[in-house]
Amino acid sequence: GENVEQHPSTLSVQEGDSAVIKCTYSDSASNYFPWYKQELGKRPQLIIDIRSNVGEKKDQRIAVTLNKTAKHFSLHITETQPEDSAVYFCAARAQAGTALIFGKGTTLSVSS
Amino acid sequence: NAGVMQNPRHLVRRRGQEARLRCSPMKGHSHVYWYRQLPEEGLKFMVYLQKENIIDESGMPKERFSAEFPKEGPSILRIQQVVRGDSAAYFCASSESSGEEQFFGPGTRLTVL
Numbered sequence: 001g002e003n004v005e006q007h008p009s010t011l012s013v014q015e016g017d018s019a020v021i022k023c024t025y026s027d028s029a030s031n032y033f034p035w036y037k038q039e040l041g042k043r044p045q046l047i048i049d050i051r052s053n054v055g056e057k058k059d060q061r062i063a064v065t066l067n068k069t070a071k072h073f074s075l076h077i078t079e080t081q082p083e084d085s086a087v088y089f090c091a092a093r094a095q096a097g098t099a100l101i102f103g104k105g106t107t108l109s110v111s112s
Numbered sequence: 113n114a115g116v117m118q119n120p121r122h123l124v125r126r127r128g129q130e131a132r133l134r135c136s137p138m139k140g141h142s143h144v145y146w147y148r149q150l151p152e153e154g155l156k157f158m159v160y161l162q163k164e165n166i167i168d169e170s171g172m173p174k175e176r177f178s179a180e181f182p183k184e185g186p187s188i189l190r191i192q193q194v195v196r197g198d199s200a201a202y203f204c205a206s207s208e209s210s211g212e213e214q215f216f217g218p219g220t221r222l223t224v225l
Contacts, residue, residue: 001170006154034213043203043216044155089154099145099157099168100214 002027004092006103013080015112023090023103024072030092033066033073034100038087047088048075080110114139116206116217117186124223131191131198133220137206144187145214146179149201161187194224 003026013019025033034049050057050064050073057064061080066073077084087107091100117136125131137144142163147155157171161181172179176194181187191198201221205214 043218046213049213099160099171101157102154104154
């Protein structure tokens with residue numbers, strides 16, 4: 001089955017710096033890759049997703065890149081702000097009708 | 113349009129009791145997914161249901177755990193004879209169709225004493 005690895009597990013940056021979180025997946029059939037943000041004690045919320053027919057997607061300060069050959073995808077946050085501090089999860093899904101498989105999460109801390 | 117609702121938000125049970133967790137999907141959503149999150153860990157898939165059908169239960173423990181999504185009413189995750197290791201946050205998510213974005217509920221935090 002699918003296996004998703006996520007790195008780093010913790011990431012500390014200064015306000016205004018960029019943050020990059022990387023994930024690798026094992027199932028070459030996976031074609032949907034969402035990223036979720038979870039603040040302490042709250043529900044995971046989708047922040048951006050990418051499908052396998054696209055190499056990059058951007059939404060304001062957030063971007064995701066996908067390399068299908070290498071089976072990895074990354075989240076990039078530019079001009080980080082303290083409110084970006086949270087746990088970020090990547091996930092992969094092999095096909096519609098199957099489960100999302102999540103990475104173990106990255107705790108991002110942005111200090112002002 | 114209300115989001116995904118879960119209740120109770122917090123549930124305390126003693127070892128050996130039963131826990132019932134409820135999930136009401138977003139309006140118009142007929143696909144429900146249950147995930148378990150242990151402290152400082154990721155979300156682990158448990159079961160995927162459509163109305164009256166279990167589509168994928170590959171993540172469910174073989175014993176004590178069951179799930180249903182009846183034609184009317186919420187989806188229910190049932191844990192019989194709870195043990196301390198069942199203490200976790202249980203999230204459900206719903207989607208409009210199988211290939212679409214999953215929206216998460218606020219979770220139920222189960223504590224087993």
